[in-house]
Amino acid sequence: MMNKHLQLSRSRTILFRNIFLYVFLTIASITCILPLLWMISTSLKSGNIIFDIPPKWLPDGFHFENYVKAVVDISYFRYFLNTAIITGFRIFAEVFVSSLVAFGFAKFSFPGKNIWFFILLSTIMLPGEVMLIPIFQMFSTLGWVNTFLPLIVPAFFGGQAVFIFLLRQFFMSQPEELMEAATIDGATKLGIFYKIYLPISKPALITVGIFSFQGSWNDLMGPLIYLNDSEKFTLQLGLAMFNGVTKVQWGPLMAASILTLVPVLIVFFFAQKYFTEGISFSAIKG
Amino acid sequence: MKKFMNKYEGFFFILPWVLGFILFTFIPLISALYLGFTDSNSITTPKFIGFKNYINLFHDNEFISSLVVTVKYAIFAIPLGILSSMTLATLLNSKIKGVYLFRTILYLPAVASGVSISLLWRWILDKNLGLLNLILSKVGIDGPGWLSEPNWVLPSYVLIALWGAGGGMLTYLAGLQDVPRSLYESAEIDGAGWFKKFIKITVPMLSPVIFYNVIMGLVGSFRKFSDAYIIGGAGNQGRFYMIYLYENAFNYFKMGYATAMAWILFLIILALSLLTFKSSSLWVFYNSSDKGKGKKQGLLHRKQKKDGNTQ
Numbered sequence: 001m002m003n004k005h006l007q008l009s010r011s012r013t014i015l016f017r018n019i020f021l022y023v024f025l026t027i028a029s030i031t032c033i034l035p036l037l038w039m040i041s042t043s044l045k046s047g048n049i050i051f052d053i054p055p056k057w058l059p060d061g062f063h064f065e066n067y068v069k070a071v072v073d074i075s076y077f078r079y080f081l082n083t084a085i086i087t088g089f090r091i092f093a094e095v096f097v098s099s100l101v102a103f104g105f106a107k108f109s110f111p112g113k114n115i116w117f118f119i120l121l122s123t124i125m126l127p128g129e130v131m132l133i134p135i136f137q138m139f140s141t142l143g144w145v146n147t148f149l150p151l152i153v154p155a156f157f158g159g160q161a162v163f164i165f166l167l168r169q170f171f172m173s174q175p176e177e178l179m180e181a182a183t184i185d186g187a188t189k190l191g192i193f194y195k196i197y198l199p200i201s202k203p204a205l206i207t208v209g210i211f212s213f214q215g216s217w218n219d220l221m222g223p224l225i226y227l228n229d230s231e232k233f234t235l236q237l238g239l240a241m242f243n244g245v246t247k248v249q250w251g252p253l254m255a256a257s258i259l260t261l262v263p264v265l266i267v268f269f270f271a272q273k274y275f276t277e278g279i280s281f282s283a284i285k286g
Numbered sequence: 287m288k289k290f291m292n293k294y295e296g297f298f299f300i301l302p303w304v305l306g307f308i309l310f311t312f313i314p315l316i317s318a319l320y321l322g323f324t325d326s327n328s329i330t331t332p333k334f335i336g337f338k339n340y341i342n343l344f345h346d347n348e349f350i351s352s353l354v355v356t357v358k359y360a361i362f363a364i365p366l367g368i369l370s371s372m373t374l375a376t377l378l379n380s381k382i383k384g385v386y387l388f389r390t391i392l393y394l395p396a397v398a399s400g401v402s403i404s405l406l407w408r409w410i411l412d413k414n415l416g417l418l419n420l421i422l423s424k425v426g427i428d429g430p431g432w433l434s435e436p437n438w439v440l441p442s443y444v445l446i447a448l449w450g451a452g453g454g455m456l457t458y459l460a461g462l463q464d465v466p467r468s469l470y471e472s473a474e475i476d477g478a479g480w481f482k483k484f485i486k487i488t489v490p491m492l493s494p495v496i497f498y499n500v501i502m503g504l505v506g507s508f509r510k511f512s513d514a515y516i517i518g519g520a521g522n523q524g525r526f527y528m529i530y531l532y533e534n535a536f537n538y539f540k541m542g543y544a545t546a547m548a549w550i551l552f553l554i555i556l557a558l559s560l561l562t563f564k565s566s567s568l569w570v571f572y573n574s575s576d577k578g579k580g581k582k583q584g585l586l587h588r589k590q591k592k593d594g595n596t597q
Binding site: 018021022024025028029031032033034035036038039042050051053054055057097098100101103104105107108109110111112113116119120123125126127129130131132133134135136137138154156157158164189193214217218220221224225235236239240243250253254257258260261264265268272275276 | 549
């Protein structure tokens with residue numbers, strides 16, 4: 001009798017707790033999504049109703065001409081292509097070179113290794129801003145300003161220290177026998193790296209690739225500093241330049257913003273797992 | 287020769303990075319050290335002027351203002367961000383239906399980033415045409431000019447940071463999976479309520495993650511550039527440290543001056559990190575036992591079972 005009463009009150013607390021949870025989480029979710037819905041709504045509004053006071057929640061029909069305008073006025077395709085070229089090279093270089101370097105740190109012993117590794121770790125904490133101006137002057141002496149080279153070439157020299165660190169941890173966790181067995185079979189170290197370690201490291205490589213993609217796709221400061229010619233702009237820079245004009249046309253601008261955001265969202269939805277694993281890795285082990 | 291090759295084989299693997307370190311870190315670092323002591327302005331040949339840049343900076347009101355804006359932002363955005371991310375993570379750590387959907391939605395703002403989102407916020411925060419004041423007007427509040435009134439610029443930036451709290455949430459969720467359930471169960475037997483459990487178990491167990499987020503938040507505030515570049519704000523209240531550095535370097539071409547700013551940025555980040563690190567022994571609790579490995583759930587999705595029973 002007593003027991004039954006206790007159980008009843010307990011299940012009632014759980015019920016109340018769950019109702020509270022759902023209400024709270026629903027409000028939080030709406031808060032997260034509403035700005036994005038507003039973005040879509042604005043991108044479909046006609047030029048007139050955007051300046052209505054008070055603003056309208058919903059668009060007056062579907063004004064896809066904003067998207068056409070975005071593509072034409074902001075030269076979306078040109079910027080997309082530029083961004084894709086830079087991002088493509090950077091992902092390839094950062095994934096490949098940082099895994100090569102990580103392999104060297106994980107599976108070999110050579111004189112000076114610990115010192116180099118210590119230097120690698122210290123560069124993680126070093127803000128890149130300190131080197132920003134000397135590197136700019138260096139590229140400018142080379143005549144590389146207003147080309148993609150300053151944005152691409154550094155990636156071929158190891159990419160980011162965090163990527164190397166992350167991949168090193170991954171290689172270290174692989175069994176030592178793998179390396180030994182392949183060495184006995186007479187494979188070269190480079191061959192072992194390429195034929196055995198790269199294929200089994202796919203998840204880690206994808207994680208690094210995604211962070212490289214996100215960093216490169218969203219980079220504003222690099223293109224802002226190095227690219228002057230509007231023909232060479234990336235999407236982020238193109239959008240930023242449109243922000244500067246005196247009378248902002250919010251409809252086309254929001255349409256262009258959506259078109260710029262969509263590739264990132266697509267990558268996220270297809271590679272969620274790798275995204276989250278990378279984040280929990282850096283927070284727990286980092 | 288062959289012996290040498292064998293001994294140094296690993297070095298050839300790390301060679302690209304070693305070269306990169308020399309070219310893009312070591313040499314620039316040395317030249318930055320010198321550059322900070324010159325009046326380099328890309329018109330006249332640079333002259334060595336000793337500590338003059340550093341002395342001038344502390345008499346430069348705009349520099350002080352950018353520093354104050356950045357520090358104020360950090361003071362509000364970091365603790366509020368940690369609190370909201372941790373609250374969300376705690377709530378989402380329960381086994382209710384649809385929890386993965388909620389996690390994905392709440393994480394979405396952290397993924398949606400770049401100039402697009404900064405532009406969106408400029409638009410949402412518009413005094414007359416923006417979404418935020420539209421919502422406020424529905425509950426009878428006459429919203430301020432978020433970006434056009436100097437006093438409301440800082441709250442705007444904090445608000446934007448809180449919208450992205452889902453990014454931090456994920457790090458706490460990952461941390462929570464390492465907290466043994468038995469701790470909560472024995473606390474419940476002792477009659478502890480949710481608040482007590484949160485303060486006595488969740489916070490200490492998550493302290494390493496909090497530590498990580500404090501450091502990242504500090505570094506992030508001082509490196510804040512792209513959204514502040516787009517969003518701006520009245521009365522220079524949106525002119526963060528990096529914005530002023532960028533303006534000096536690439537608008538006024540005061541390369542020496544801007545480099546001196548970069549060194550101060552480095553020292554500030556270093557000092558704050560060391561301070562956080564030193565104080566960590568007082569409040570960060572590292573759980574030494576290594577339990578719960580291998581039965582981790584996915585964060586945004588259910589992990590598929592490997593035995594094929596799921597089909």
